[in-house]
Amino acid sequence: xxxxxxxxxxxxxxxxxxxxxxxxxxxxxxxxxxxxxxxxxxxxxxxxxxxxxxxxxxxxxxxxxxxxxxxxxxxxxxxxxxxxxxxxxxxxxxxxxxxxxxxxxxxxxxxxxxxxxxxxx
Numbered sequence: 001x002x003x004x005x006x007x008x009x010x011x012x013x014x015x016x017x018x019x020x021x022x023x024x025x026x027x028x029x030x031x032x033x034x035x036x037x038x039x040x041x042x043x044x045x046x047x048x049x050x051x052x053x054x055x056x057x058x059x060x061x062x063x064x065x066x067x068x069x070x071x072x073x074x075x076x077x078x079x080x081x082x083x084x085x086x087x088x089x090x091x092x093x094x095x096x097x098x099x100x101x102x103x104x105x106x107x108x109x110x111x112x113x114x115x116x117x118x119x120x121x
Contacts, residue, residue, distance in 0.1 A: 059115060066111045073104040 080097050083089035 062111050062115055069104055069108050076101045
């Protein structure tokens with residue numbers, strides 16, 4: 001071979017490029033993309049059902065946690081009011097309880113936002 005006709009050298013470890021497909025073989029049919037058929041469609045329906053079940057389970061768990069946090073928040077509020085009315089309570093202790101109550105309120109708000117997202121129509 002002459003110097004002009006030499007083939008380009010491949011780098012070590014490099015793979016050759018696949019030949020491009022020509023004609024209609026490179027274009028997917030519209031029906032194949034739009035509607036899966038047979039086992040694939042059944043698998044997608046099952047996946048959708050599993051996702052819906054997981055969503056319901058997640059919602060149920062969030063609602064249970066929300067109920068628990070609301071109860072704890074209410075009990076903290078009652079404790080704070082009781083300590084403030086007694087007049088003998090430590091102010092530092094009351095401030096800590098109030099801070100804990102605010103943290104609970106933030107958690108409650110976050111869970112409520114997950115359950116009912118604020119959608120601007």
